Amino acid sequence: MSTSSAKLTLHEDWTVVILGSLIIILAIAGFLLPVPVFGWKTTAELSEKVLSSANLLKMLMQFVFVLVIGGVGALMIGKSVKNYALGFPLVYLLTMIALVMAGSKQAKSLNLEAVIFSLLIGLVISNFFKLPEWLKSSLSTELFVKIGLVLLGTSVIFTDILKAGSLGLIQALAVVTSVWYFAFWVCKKLKVDDEMSMMISSAVSICGVSAAIATAGAIKGDPKKLSYVISMVLITAIPMMIFMPVIAHYFKFSQEVTGAWLGGSIDTTGAVVASGTLVGEIALKISTIVKFSQNVLLGLAAFAISVYWTYTKHPASKDKDTKPSLGVIWERFPKFVLGFIGASLLFSFVVSPATNVLVKDSLKNLQGLWFALAFTSIGLETNFKDLFNENSKKPLYAFLIAQTFNIFITLGIALILF
Template sequence: MASPKAAFNEDKVALLIGCLVFVLALGKMVGLDMMGWVVRVGMWVDNPLTAWKAATWKWLPGWGSLLLSYAIITAMMAVGIKLIKGNVANFVRGFTIIFFMAIACYTIGANAYIAANPTQLAKQGIPWALGLSTEAGLIVALVVGILVGNITPKFAESLREACRPELFVKIAIVIMGAELGVKAADAAGFAGHIIFRGLCAIVEAYLLYWCVVYYVARKYFKFNKEWAAPLASGISICGVSAAIATGGAIRARPVVPIMVSSLVVVFTCIEMLILPFVAQQFLSTEPLVAGAWMGLAVKSDGGAIASGAITESLILAKMAGQGINWEPGWIVMVTTTVKIFIDVFIGVWALVLAYVWTAKFDKTRGERTMTWGDVMDRFPRFVLGYIGTFLILLFMCLSSPELHKLGKSLSGTINGFRVLFFLMTFFTIGVVSNFRKLREEGIGRLAVVYVVCLFGFIIWVGLFISYAFFHGMTPPVIGG
């Protein structure tokens, strides 16, 4: 890996590749669909081959979309590895194995019996499902990666050059900004007071969350600043994305955000399996409180929104049995709105932490006065890409209905890239997670901090804040 002073490092390569994907996708503005070949993995019941489909090139068969995605993404990544002076041949060999193993894992997780939520059972023609969403494939990838890394260490070592979870997730975050820009524009069309309440809720919740988690990790579990900051961001702001951004801002060792990310994935699944049913039982008369709670408590975008969808289906079904028929979509809208503001907060918080660490904790510059140049040198460049793609799509979608429709189409296409890079992130996190080394680094104590803070504090404060801002608000009644 190149040093921070080199022309390119992983941070800058992530910005370059993420922005390249985004710029090529903008070809839709002049009628050129240059990214419609990217593979998307959907639910399947009997034949896993039917899960693969091209994003918009409907004439391209699923297997063709998969192979073309592999070839083009590998070429992009090989250029990036060349720029940071890595071994391109070793990278391509390892990346080929990682890509197809990860796709296999995601395809398994996308089986309808695993992925379908209660609103999708009839469409899939199945009587039951675990309801984990297709993001269950990320968990399968993580588990398989862990098995590879710990049971076959020599094989894992052969993949080392291609095991770059930080690079993969940073590219995904740059791309994710475009998707969130579209969602933010959608939210702008809803009642303004819901948007305002969602913004107030996340500011109040996450300033409390971060400080308390950081304090608990430092005071009671004796973690140093390098560990406590990414852990606080991962638990309090938005899981993997926040942990990676914080790690970049404070220049933590790669193992730090990787270990936090592993915990985020596991606990997101646990929350998805529990919280929607708790909300149905106790918050059925406060549906928007339930929706906000999912956004504040569940730590991944897909997991939170899936939890909001499950919560909505459970609450609407229960209230329909009592003769109250609310319009669908509002509970999920509140979940999504809260989550959008949380995601935007990642970039803001990364800049704040870059400033604090440069001014207060970084001793490498001696006693001279800190400048904003020092802050920007530490600030993770990929977050600039995330903010840039977010703002471009937001302003584009707010400009006119036609551009809004085009922006949605563009975002839907490149979302396939985000999923693929997140998938490879989780698989390679598993591969590099050597349990013996993780125990030496203290993963057991990390998990205890996570459990104590999440279930002892964050979930309940999130519920209180959701209630404070959304109490008494209900969706419109159908036909009312």
């Protein structure tokens, strides 16, 4: 992975912190977007409430606001603003359709959230139609989900972090260590190459896409192999996100245990948030805290991987760009976590309760919107056929075996700690 790619990734995280902070500051200053209505029970309510001119105007106001924020983000991370401006209206329209579908009485009775519909709509389109390259390049999945996560910090009060954070860190250490070594062992048994083994092990054990990217940067991994690992992460996250909350409900796990299980098992942060949302507020907060505890370990893991890769049998990595240093930890640390923590501290100790009540609905609405936009984008950029060719079978088997182990070991640790 080139140095420019590493800088771009770092720049994206700082961009997210800036944009998320801007949205929060605007809300506190009194710039509150009206919240559209999406709930409906009958076709008459759908027509009179959801599709009314007043409600459509609220959706339009949201569109303009998010278009501008996302456009600034695209500019800051070096993406084509023109392609973003052309592609975003489609992403937004599909997301609105998903929100309307999720607002139906039937969907609510099944506890189906908008992110599931967003994902499914995107997957149907991407797997049955060939998308133009300009549209694919306009998608900003990571930007959307990370902005949503910064906004999520406004609803996570610091006392909750103090209560669950230490347990989350203990779980993260136990899970990351055991799952990483098991995944690496399975890869070796199946004769998966070293680069792919390192990326799979990190992706399964730490935090999915971010860990795979960080590992690829530490070992100068093949971008095609990285893309394949990311595809596995995204596709396996889909059934986990949907079925794990159902399993937790069936076995009557507490929200604390369920949140810890989801946060420690599901590889993508956005899917953790979506699955936590399906369970409840407590599960959402615990799952996010546990996932962030794993994210904190990302820099340390990248440092350890770079040490291993530099001083073992990989002479191609022995140059000044990959020599391990303290800077590696800071370079690989996911900066958007700072935005989440900052928002949590702000609403825990600075913002008055009255102001919190005033702004929370608007911020929560925007938080959900960013997540839904992210999952529409994930669906649009995911193609199932990438996982079903002869060359990809062994890495896929290794990933699935490691992920299964991850699910069970994390559940056991969550039951003990929470």
